[in-house]
Amino acid sequence: MNLPIDEKIPKHPVLSLQSFTNEQGTEIPSILDAGDVRYLNRGSLAIAFALQHSGISHGDEVLIPAYHCLAMVEPVLWVGAIPTFYRIQENTEIDLADIGHRLTSSSRVLISPHYFGFLQDMKLIRVFCDEHHLILIEDCAHAFFGRRHGQPPGYYGDYAIGSAWKFFPVDEGACIVSSRGNLSGTATKSAGPFLEIKSLMNTLEYAVDYDRLGMLNAPIRSILKLKDKMWGRVIPSPVTPGVGEALELGVATGFDGKRVKQRNSIFSRLIIDATSKSRIVKYRRENYSRLLSALSSLPGCKPLFGVLPDEVVPHVFPLVMEHPEVVFPLLKAAGVPIIRFGEYLWDGMEQGLCPVSENYARRVFQFPCHQDLKPAELSWMIEQIGEAIK
Ligand SMILES: Cc1ncc(COP(=O)(O)O)c(C=O)c1O
Incomplete structure (x- = not known):
């Protein structure tokens, strides 16, 4: 391909x-x-x-x-x-x-x-x-x-x-x-x-x-x-x-x-x-759970939500990175898709208004967990994240 x-x-x-x-x-x-x-x-x-x-x-x-x-x-x-x-x-x-x-x-x-x-x-x-x-x-x-x-x-x-x-x-x-x-x-x-x-x-x-x-x-x-x-x-x-x-x-x-x-x-x-719709719900939840069990104990990162409640259908898998500036280029170079919600915060917002938001904007990377990821693709992504964080 x-x-x-x-x-x-x-x-x-x-x-x-x-x-x-x-x-x-x-x-x-x-x-x-x-x-x-x-x-x-x-x-x-x-x-x-x-x-x-x-x-x-x-x-x-x-x-x-x-x-x-x-x-x-x-x-x-x-x-x-x-x-x-x-x-x-x-x-x-x-x-x-x-x-x-x-x-x-x-x-x-x-x-x-x-x-x-x-x-x-x-x-x-x-x-x-x-x-x-x-x-x-x-x-x-x-x-x-x-x-x-x-x-x-x-x-x-x-x-x-x-x-x-x-x-x-x-x-x-x-x-x-x-x-x-x-x-x-x-x-x-x-x-x-x-x-x-x-x-x-x-x-x-x-x-x-x-x-x-x-x-x-x-x-x-x-x-x-x-x-x-x-x-x-x-x-x-x-x-x-x-x-x-x-x-x-x-x-x-x-x-x-x-x-x-x-x-x-x-x-x-x-x-x-x-x-x-049932496929979207089922596989997003399954993929999220798989990412959670594979990445929860990795040093250098922490899932933003450590539990997937019963009736939540996740958009992505958000992971809080300890060293985002180091990990980001490595993952990009490997071809891992990353979504960065909040990467750019509105210029007019007063600095220091919400330390939690500023921290998440910098550190939270979101990885796909959508229904169309194949099991091998998910395994590959998990492996790449593990390599980049080492
Ligand atoms: C929380 C939130 N609201 C609204 C939007 C806008 O949605 P759209 O991308 O469909 O314009 C986004 C886009 O990512 C979003 O993350």
Whole structure:
């Protein structure tokens, strides 16, 4: 296999025939079960949709956790609101006491994420928001599936947002959900022909890059080569600019305010519908458990969550590194896929506001545990992590 990509195993879910095979096991609900759903293109656009829909604008303050990614800040800036950062605790629960101290008469919205799929205590957060008249945006970008207090992710928010491409074998796709009737009468726009084609092509290209389509790999590869010749690769490779530069260019996350109401492609919706949810749940949990038992006792690193609760469906496997600057280049050179949520914190956030967040931004590396990793790929990744940490 001659991969045109730096990562030897897939960072994200990959389309294959197995994507559609159901598995026996516990049924765990998803954000799609939480209420009224509208499909959109990206989670960051879904946050912008929620802010716009609730009339947030210039001078309003939106509370964002100090451990965040730029995709959570950009929509707030786009509506002209002011991001106000709050602390999180070591176990990643948001710090309601700290939020309480930061409230002003302009505070309007609280964005609360479920880090890496581990659900916050939303019952408590809901009560807090009601007491302080805050609109609650439940950020389920890392938690498409799960259950806590008997409810799916997204149930407690005035709005909830999900990022489907992190869980399903699609190139784009997100949703906004409301269990409180907030979306009635809202319309979304078609993705348009360019996005429809791009979504299909990129999904197939990713699957072929990792040889996941069996007998179809060769013919699809030939078609894609022809397309490349005629058109160039449809998507440019992702750019990772510096924070200031990224925000100026508006490319930190691909955020484009003109696309706030744009739906995901029909192809992405079909795949999301047809993909086996039970398989996603089963293999993400199994892969997480395998990583946990292989990496828990390694010196030089510590799993951020040492226990996988029964109804959590993890997005990734977050590992706290003792020497991140040493380990990162070694893993990159070996071709291990690493996700760095929070690698770039918003420039305007006061330094020292939340030492936990600053520490996690530097030290927590996230490794894939998605349903499409083969056992041999997982073993290879475990071996590479062990080698790099030695
Ligand atoms: C917590 C969180 N919220 C929102 C987003 C935005 O989602 P998307 O990448 O679909 O725009 C991300 C992206 O990684 C995220 O990590």
